[in-house]
Amino acid sequence: MKSVEFTLLGCGSSSGTPAIGCECATCRSDDARNRRTRASAYVDVDGVGFLIDSGPDLRAQALREGVTRVDAVLYTHPHADHLNGIDDLRAFCYLRRGPVTLYGNAFTLDNIRSRFSYALMAASPSWDKPVLTTETVTGSFMHEGVELTPVPLLHGKWPCLGWRIGDAAWLTDLSSIPDASMDLLRGLKVLFLDCLRYDSYPSHLSVAEALEWAARIGAERTVLIHMTHDLEYSRLAGECPPGVEPGYDGLRVRIGGR
Numbered sequence: 001m002k003s004v005e006f007t008l009l010g011c012g013s014s015s016g017t018p019a020i021g022c023e024c025a026t027c028r029s030d031d032a033r034n035r036r037t038r039a040s041a042y043v044d045v046d047g048v049g050f051l052i053d054s055g056p057d058l059r060a061q062a063l064r065e066g067v068t069r070v071d072a073v074l075y076t077h078p079h080a081d082h083l084n085g086i087d088d089l090r091a092f093c094y095l096r097r098g099p100v101t102l103y104g105n106a107f108t109l110d111n112i113r114s115r116f117s118y119a120l121m122a123a124s125p126s127w128d129k130p131v132l133t134t135e136t137v138t139g140s141f142m143h144e145g146v147e148l149t150p151v152p153l154l155h156g157k158w159p160c161l162g163w164r165i166g167d168a169a170w171l172t173d174l175s176s177i178p179d180a181s182m183d184l185l186r187g188l189k190v191l192f193l194d195c196l197r198y199d200s201y202p203s204h205l206s207v208a209e210a211l212e213w214a215a216r217i218g219a220e221r222t223v224l225i226h227m228t229h230d231l232e233y234s235r236l237a238g239e240c241p242p243g244v245e246p247g248y249d250g251l252r253v254r255i256g257g258r
């Protein structure tokens with residue numbers, strides 16, 4: 001079995017925590033686990049590197065975690081907090097002297113092609129822009145020997161994707177999981193799951209909803225992500241049932257391998 005290592009680059013919501021101008025206890029906390037950059041992950045599978053999304057904190061996240069190799073980007077959806085660091089993919093294109101492949105559904109890739117067309121052109125000698133190619137996915141596929149499985153989700157009215165790699169899955173920004181996608185989530189060892197805040201919200205899971213979905217999916221370990229400053233790490237950790245925990249930036253989880 002291949003070794004799959006997830007590095008939680010960011011577990012914050014679109015505002016990040018602390019939120020600009022906020023004086024709440026979470027935003028003023030000294031606990032580093034309450035400082036959350038925008039939601040993203042790096043997945044290393046036996047040396048092949050995948051980014052899940054390219055949020056606006058990508059550069060800082062990559063420097064913090066020593067990420068230097070990106071073979072492909074697995075997009076969930078085109079909201080700004082998941083996409084707008086796309087220009088910082090330039091560094092990874094330059095390091096490999098070639099294009100990086102972007103995988104996503106048609107909805108997301110159409111959005112990227114219309115907003116960031118300059119990033120989809122051939123490389124120039126100065127590598128002054130990212131050099132990206134797009135591949136629409138509708139089911140499991142292979143990239144450099146690694147099986148990747150998109151998991152269709154609903155994020156309000158938007159058709160978004162979660163991603164399963166080996167026995168781990170990343171499900172951010174969702175309000176509902178279609179029945180057919182539940183079949184793709186059997187036997188998970190680790191699940192990263194959307195959990196916005198205590199109050200309900202039309203396009204995300206509240207804490208209560210996240211705990212219900214976590215129980216239904218039944219992963220051995222569920223890590224909550226995409227949290228606002230409403231959620232203080234220690235308090236939420238104390239409210240979670242066994243097998244469920246809040247995530248924090250920099251958390252690493254390894255599955256399989258030696």
Ligand SMILES: [Zn+2]
Nearest residue numbers: 014079081173
């Ligand atoms: Zn988001």
Ligand SMILES: [Zn+2]
Nearest residue numbers: 022024027229
């Ligand atoms: Zn706050």
Ligand SMILES: [Zn+2]
Nearest residue numbers: 077079155173
């Ligand atoms: Zn979103």
